[in-house]
Amino acid sequence: MELIVEVKRHAYEQLAVLEDVSLAVRAGEIVAVIGPSGCGKSTLLGIAGGILKPSEGRVLLAGAAAADCLNPLTYIFQDFALLPWRSVARNVAFPLEHHRLDAAERARRVADALQRTGLAEFADALPKQLSGGMRQRVGIARALVVRPAVLLMDEPLSALDAQTRELLMEDFLDLLLRERMAAIYVTHNFAEALRLADRIVVLSRRPGRIKEVVDIALPQRERRGKSAQAELAELGERLWSLIRDEASSAEREVANV
Amino acid sequence: MSEARIAETPAAPAPGREIAFRGGGFLPRPRPLQSWLAFAALLALWQAATGFGWIDPVFLPSPLGIAYALWDLAVSGELWRNLSISLLRIGSGWVIGSALGLVLGLAMGLSSLSRAIGMPLVSSLYPIPKIALLPLLILWLGIGEAPKVATIAAGVFFPTAIATFSGVDAVPRSLIRMSQSFDLPMRSILWKVILPAALPSILAGFRISISTALLLVVSAEMIGAQFGIGAFLLAAGNLMQSDQLMAGVVVLSLLGLGLGALLGLVEKAFLKWR
Numbered sequence: 001m002e003l004i005v006e007v008k009r010h011a012y013e014q015l016a017v018l019e020d021v022s023l024a025v026r027a028g029e030i031v032a033v034i035g036p037s038g039c040g041k042s043t044l045l046g047i048a049g050g051i052l053k054p055s056e057g058r059v060l061l062a063g064a065a066a067a068d069c070l071n072p073l074t075y076i077f078q079d080f081a082l083l084p085w086r087s088v089a090r091n092v093a094f095p096l097e098h099h100r101l102d103a104a105e106r107a108r109r110v111a112d113a114l115q116r117t118g119l120a121e122f123a124d125a126l127p128k129q130l131s132g133g134m135r136q137r138v139g140i141a142r143a144l145v146v147r148p149a150v151l152l153m154d155e156p157l158s159a160l161d162a163q164t165r166e167l168l169m170e171d172f173l174d175l176l177l178r179e180r181m182a183a184i185y186v187t188h189n190f191a192e193a194l195r196l197a198d199r200i201v202v203l204s205r206r207p208g209r210i211k212e213v214v215d216i217a218l219p220q221r222e223r224r225g226k227s228a229q230a231e232l233a234e235l236g237e238r239l240w241s242l243i244r245d246e247a248s249s250a251e252r253e254v255a256n257v
Numbered sequence: 258m259s260e261a262r263i264a265e266t267p268a269a270p271a272p273g274r275e276i277a278f279r280g281g282g283f284l285p286r287p288r289p290l291q292s293w294l295a296f297a298a299l300l301a302l303w304q305a306a307t308g309f310g311w312i313d314p315v316f317l318p319s320p321l322g323i324a325y326a327l328w329d330l331a332v333s334g335e336l337w338r339n340l341s342i343s344l345l346r347i348g349s350g351w352v353i354g355s356a357l358g359l360v361l362g363l364a365m366g367l368s369s370l371s372r373a374i375g376m377p378l379v380s381s382l383y384p385i386p387k388i389a390l391l392p393l394l395i396l397w398l399g400i401g402e403a404p405k406v407a408t409i410a411a412g413v414f415f416p417t418a419i420a421t422f423s424g425v426d427a428v429p430r431s432l433i434r435m436s437q438s439f440d441l442p443m444r445s446i447l448w449k450v451i452l453p454a455a456l457p458s459i460l461a462g463f464r465i466s467i468s469t470a471l472l473l474v475v476s477a478e479m480i481g482a483q484f485g486i487g488a489f490l491l492a493a494g495n496l497m498q499s500d501q502l503m504a505g506v507v508v509l510s511l512l513g514l515g516l517g518a519l520l521g522l523v524e525k526a527f528l529k530w531r
Contacts, residue, residue, distance in 0.1 A: 077435060
């Protein structure tokens, strides 16, 4: 299954946000989108999943999804978007409830998703009882339960502290590689992009255009090594130099909306 | 030179000024014993004041006198006859007003059109003291139960509509977008996301509307009713039966407390997740 996003132009009223951005995600491929703040990264992700309507452009999904896939394009949110009145298990079951599934299949999917995210023993906890990292695990379990084809992740780790982020990112990567799930991963963090992505799409300042697309040939499993680290650091340096000036002027910009 | 010295850790701590604790106070704690003691002391003082003849019992009957009057009213069935009819009016008026208020509040929260139409109406009608509408409602609905129930319903309607509207309006957009991203049908989003998320605000509105209903039932019954707590209070006042009057006031206080406690239980049951 392949997801193709083609945005000719997207604008909020007068303000142009994206211009001529197209990207394709093939099965099992992880694409990171990176760029200075306000460059339209999240907007692009919203368009990719059909949550935002592009002013001009379209999104295509080619090929058939697996039979057990209930929601091919599934988001993982920065703020987790959990229902605070539901327990962990009921939050995970939430996207299944309006589908025709028998109770046993539903329970099996929920148990499976909880087990794969290490949440099995917290099934009855309420979101307020969990740490930020555990809450995002619930968000991940809720995404896994529909067996998605492409995960759309909007800075899924940026609401977490640095240590939690490190741990969760490794779990993320494990899951993505093991399930061979495709993903678009929006972030402003170079380390995350360099650790996870097969391909990094660098966007320019608003209106966001594609500034550069970098393929990383090195398999994710081998990126922890010494020489790999050095190579990636060099690449990170290069990416940072691409957007440093823009990032600093974006940061000094006064919002006029 | 001096900077280097500051950075050094002294081998033996030099004698110095101890920092005084200054972070105390401003920490309210529940003190149930003191609450009850103060209440009992006030009652005792009141009893003494009337018992020693410092206060004329016609103006302020003693607590024991009020208790006796309450007992007599309860035994004779007069209390229940008045209370039941008031409860019926409160109950029916509150249910009607709340149901309509919930519907309008939801509509205003969900649709821009009903918001555009409803908001100016609600804002201009809310400040009217609803008891001022009773004569008009009598004109429309005749004498009897209908105008009293309608007055209470009108009083309950507005706070409920406003609380529901603001609750629905404040539902985090992220939860709605999340539901849409899983293709939830509109009806499921309403029942599973919007209503539960708006519930705290709706229940807060109920707290206001219950006291409004209590206020209006007494006022309406004082203006025109044969029975009911309000009518009873007015009659007792006219006959200078201040012990019965005070007994009625005590009943109202207990009624308000009871309804508040009931709502507290509902909040406890439904808002555990907060």
